[in-house]
Amino acid sequence: MNLGYEERDGALVVHAELRDPQTPTCTCPNPKVRKHGKRAVEFKDHPIQRQPVFLRINRQRYRCEGCKMTLMEDLPGIDTNRLMTVRFRNQLAIDAIPRTFRDAGLLNGVEESLARRIFHSYAAKRLENYTFELPRVLGMDEKVIQGSPRFVMGDVETRKMLDLQPSRRLLDLEAYLHTLDGREKVEVITQDMYWAYKTINERFFRRAMVVIDKFHVVRYANLAVESVRKSVQAKLANEGRVSLKRKIRLLAARPENLSEQGKYALKSLLSDYPAIGTAVTCKEWFYDIYQCQNRAEAERAYQAWLDLLPPEMEKHFKPILSFMKNRRWRQLIFNYFEHPYTNAYIESLNGLIDQINRAGRGYDLRYGNVKPLTELYAFALRLDDPETDVILSTMVGHGVDVSTFERDLVAGSFW
Ligand SMILES: [Zn+2]
Numbered sequence: 001m002n003l004g005y006e007e008r009d010g011a012l013v014v015h016a017e018l019r020d021p022q023t024p025t026c027t028c029p030n031p032k033v034r035k036h037g038k039r040a041v042e043f044k045d046h047p048i049q050r051q052p053v054f055l056r057i058n059r060q061r062y063r064c065e066g067c068k069m070t071l072m073e074d075l076p077g078i079d080t081n082r083l084m085t086v087r088f089r090n091q092l093a094i095d096a097i098p099r100t101f102r103d104a105g106l107l108n109g110v111e112e113s114l115a116r117r118i119f120h121s122y123a124a125k126r127l128e129n130y131t132f133e134l135p136r137v138l139g140m141d142e143k144v145i146q147g148s149p150r151f152v153m154g155d156v157e158t159r160k161m162l163d164l165q166p167s168r169r170l171l172d173l174e175a176y177l178h179t180l181d182g183r184e185k186v187e188v189i190t191q192d193m194y195w196a197y198k199t200i201n202e203r204f205f206r207r208a209m210v211v212i213d214k215f216h217v218v219r220y221a222n223l224a225v226e227s228v229r230k231s232v233q234a235k236l237a238n239e240g241r242v243s244l245k246r247k248i249r250l251l252a253a254r255p256e257n258l259s260e261q262g263k264y265a266l267k268s269l270l271s272d273y274p275a276i277g278t279a280v281t282c283k284e285w286f287y288d289i290y291q292c293q294n295r296a297e298a299e300r301a302y303q304a305w306l307d308l309l310p311p312e313m314e315k316h317f318k319p320i321l322s323f324m325k326n327r328r329w330r331q332l333i334f335n336y337f338e339h340p341y342t343n344a345y346i347e348s349l350n351g352l353i354d355q356i357n358r359a360g361r362g363y364d365l366r367y368g369n370v371k372p373l374t375e376l377y378a379f380a381l382r383l384d385d386p387e388t389d390v391i392l393s394t395m396v397g398h399g400v401d402v403s404t405f406e407r408d409l410v411a412g413s414f415w
Helices: 086-095 101-108 112-127 170-178 195-204 214-234 238-245 248-252 260-272 274-291 295-308 318-325 327-337 344-358 370-378 388-392 402-411
Strands: 002-008 011-016 033-048 051-064 070-072 137-145 148-155 160-165 188-191 209-212
Touching: 011 033, 033 086, 086 101, 086 112, 101 112, 137 344, 148 170, 148 344, 160 170, 170 195, 188 195, 209 214, 209 327, 214 238, 214 248, 214 274, 214 318, 248 260, 260 274, 274 295, 295 318, 295 327, 318 327
Parallel strands: 011 051, 137 188, 188 209
Antiparallel strands: 002 011, 033 051, 051 070, 137 148, 148 160
């Protein structure tokens, strides 16, 4: 009940009291609760036109004669711990979702630290009942959020994100995985070549087959082309250097996906720069290893690729040569041909991650991870990319025809 208001130091103080006060009950064996004076308490509420507002309530005190305890009148709609109304507290938490804590604080006339604390408890409460089951095919990847790589885990088959952890350090991953039940149900894990994933997967998922995500593998073939382009470019006069730099995107594309015009541009570029042509050919043939139908065929295709790789290309393709030399990595890479799963689903997270990154540094990740998670869970992740089917159905096509590769290499062109 509103009993009038006053202004004090620029704030609006509204006097209020409960319409029908309830006498509290005491839980002791001999409860005998009596009124015991009143005390004025102020609770912060929504600002009105930027003016801070307080509810001033004469709160009834009680005393139990049985146990000598002091009891307070119950105040519905009031968070007595935080000295604010529940509606104001909830508004603060909701305002802190799309904003930094600083902005949410400014908007509501409170300190940044208070906005942060309120958001944390709100988020923890929302996540309290969040559970998920480990899937049959588990994806492990990372996304850089505010400068640090975060551990992302998803269900590859349903393309849903399951969890986001602030760190992917080995110790943190171990502590986290210890808390997960049903690890024995996981049959396949897709991961990149981050050693800590390999370590934990060997330890926590002994039954699962680990597959190195193919996009993380073929990426190095694109990097090799880039490396060749840079070395060619460095030897050119200014003009050629600039024009070659403009071709970065052309070289990054798969030739088969280019328009007729693009194909023509690429062809003439490669005839102008034979070293780049060789690099692109090697890259394309490396990609083609993934067209193989089974592990044995892929192993042979890789060996053929390796045998035919021109010596001058070796330093550019060195990352591929070295991880393939490692027996364990190589085995995990070729596991793809038994379980052709990739982490492509994770690409659909990018838009969301960008959004988090734009929200700025006030976004606290220890709990900030909570928000996108619940939101994501609500809308099953989908890849809307028209290339989805291409990406997800890679087990098509043919084995590598070595003689064609050889001919292409010698001709300096991949057509
Ligand atoms: Zn009592």
